Amino acid sequence: MPTVIFADSPPQWCTKYAIESANKRFVAEVGPKEVGPKDKPWKWKYKITVRDNTNKADILWTQEYHHTGYSSGMLSNDGMFFVYVETWYYPLGNLITVYSKNKIRNFNAFNLSVYPIDLPRSVSHRLWLDYNKPEQFIEKNGRIIGLVLETYKGRREIKF
Template sequence: MKKAFSFVFILLLFVAKGNADSPPSWTPFKVESENGKFFSWVRFGDNDTTKSPWERKWALIVYKKDSTELWQQLIRPMGYPEGKLSNDGMYFSYVNYWYYSNSPIVEVFRREKKPIAITGDKFDIPTQYLQQTSSHQLWLADKGYHYANGAKQQLIINTRDSNTWLVDLETGELKVEGVNMNHVYAFLASSIIITLLYVLFRKRNRITFVNKT
């Protein structure tokens, strides 16, 4: 039985990695809010079929449930059908599962406001926590990301180093909540060990010098 569970776990792991490296589809896609009151389309924003999909303009369009258009903005998707629409229809968050240090990996599109863009280096994720696939690095935890419940206008993002980040959807401020101290403790432990080894080395050299004299 244990062998069967192990086999299933390994199979799921390979499937997950395969999906992470699957080629982008570059097709229009629909995203609904969790409460079902709003939906959005990410589709081509031009009619120039002579260009490749990634060269064309793309538009994000948000609607009420009755198909009344609320707002739209230009968007540059990564070719995957991904994103989350808030329950008030005011925000559309597009989070890239692939990690890029100097490029936006989180974008929040807002009604009548400029989008929020956050690059990977702002999350300060230690390299050892980034999961390497055949072609990319994954940075999101299994919990992924979601909007805060209640009146708080926040996007909650869970990273692979066990940190939880909050994005203020009004100001764009990014802050960490519940810092994972494991890598801090590991650094402190390494520093202590190095210090002790240095002290022992100095003592050994001193004893050797005394014996020689």
């Protein structure tokens, strides 16, 4: 049986990036709120701004953003939620962060019942997500109500 090894990529620290919703109607822009030393972007303060793509001047909401150095995330098709999902497993840190107009919610390994036993390893981290099944928003009656994702420990659903 062949051995598969996952190589780890350090964060690129793109200090300004944008993510569109799947329906292309909304865009989430992440950028600096307060700039610190140029060579230490991890010390900067960031914000996320969600706009309607049909009218870029129309800001739906802005929120503080906890940048990890990776330029990824998901914006819901109604523009109400931006979700960042960590690639690596952290037993104590946040694995999922959900941003919205009025709050930031964090979900850690304990909240998601994901523990390190039997999780596959990369060169320096444990992996917790099944990359063959991407995360998806849960919709009910035309409203986004949560997120479903597949982990190496099974399916997990979180409600917003």
